[in-house]
Amino acid sequence: MSHPAPAGPVLEVDGVSVRFGALIAVNQVSLSVAHGQIVAIIGPNGAGKTTLLNAVSGFYHPYEGRIAFEGKDRTRLQPPDVAALGIARTFQNVALFKGMSVLDNIMTGRLLKMRGSFLLEALYWGPAKRQELEHRAFVERIIDFLEIQAIRKTPAGRLPYGLQKRVELARALAAEPKLLLLDEPMAGMNVEEKEDMCRVILDVNHEFGTTIALIEHDMGVVMDICDRVVVLDYGRKIADGPPAEVRKDQAVLDAYLGVAHA
């Protein structure tokens, strides 16, 4: 890679709890994600995985604990400010702009990178036009990368689910994020689509050096592509380590398979 990795973790979650009334969805969870890693967050349904992701991207705010990004505290930021720091995300239920074309959807990912005078933009003239074309060229590269050239002009709402997930990933990549948060990127996909998505995630990690944290249910996928696995159960972290170790961990086995009450 051309730029050296900065020292220290990209993301640091320290003793974070998120409460909804009396329900503690995430309970004093700590984890850190090092530069260039792919980290999976797994756990049974309702373990607090998505809630944790929402806390990192600013949709929820922790009741206690702190979250730091590149060493700076960002516990209380709002989602747009989090995005501005260089954290992009996808959603469990695909949040695309359904009426817009795939191309326009991905272009929205560039919004934070665009600058310029309102007047010039309005006239679509001079620097504003040049800027639009530059960003357009970048977006075309991502479209090539994800092999979705054929659907560029299709309204996103008309696409099948697997492709929508891919477009959502493209929009997140368009922001050139330092940290990419993926909420179940492979949910509802068949084996072939899953393999494609795995390859894409690994490629993103290798080619752009993007640090990735993802939530996934498919253990095979997790074991294959992740450097580290964090396991949550009932809002608590019960394991954290390389996939090979975590799969042998007794607490993890208990959480997934149930404890035998002899």
Place this chain on the structure above:
Amino acid sequence: MLDVLHAVLVAPFKDMAGAPAFLVEVLIGGVFAGLMYSLLALGFVLIYKASGVFNFAQGVMVLFAALTLVGLLERGAPVVLALALTTVVMVGLAFAIERVVLRPLVNQPQIILFMATIGLNFFLEGFGEMAWGANVKKLDVGIPDHSFVVRGVQINSLELTAAVTAAVLVTLLALFFQKTRIGRALRAVADDHEAALSIGIPLKTIWVVVWSVAGVVAIVAGLMWGAKSGVQFSLSLIALKALPVLILGGFESVPGAIVGGLIIGVGEKLGEVYWGPLVGGAIENWFAYVLALAFLLVRPQGLFGEKIIERV
């Protein structure tokens, strides 16, 4: 039978060709009226674009702006100061609406936001009358109101001023909101709040900006319509005329609001003058709505609207 066909399809055009100066006068009247409708429709379009919500309160915002302006003028404020203060009031209103009405409703279904604007409608109506009184007022900001003749065509200076102002404002806003970054951000916000937030669009800022601009459009609309027909409660009902314009042009299209307004303005004036006598007049009152009805049957998204996509 032939007589009827002749009266409907031939005679009106003969009349037009027979008196071209009069035809031009009618057309100009239509364009003037159309631009005023566009101005009204524009307020709706802006808010619809940025939140996917039909702002039921837009008509009352026009009334409220006009009431505030008249109220300040009555208290002896000079025109420029009154306009500036009214702008401050409308921008303040936008901030208040974002804080009190919109922010707690982020991520709610759009019908909920629509209901909220109905509430806003009643609040502003009551509040405006409480603050400024309910009687009919004359709005005079010194726009000359007299007629002059250009090449045999009579033109009213007040209507001309209103039309030119509307045209300038509409063009500026169309340029401002069409292409590129801002337009795209607006459409994104209208489509999905959560996703818009996640790619770094500050929802609050966008909403305050859009409601402020809608407020300023309301001031201009209130000023022009108020100067024409006095400031009174019925001013909030002229917003009804914006509905067919929106259906024709498409709810999320600024150019649509302009073209829709012009078609309806010109159409109803021509209809009234040349075909009106055949049915005993009053075509002007229903023309817009019948046209809108026809559009709903044939092209429900309007001339420039986005096609409605629903996955099942």
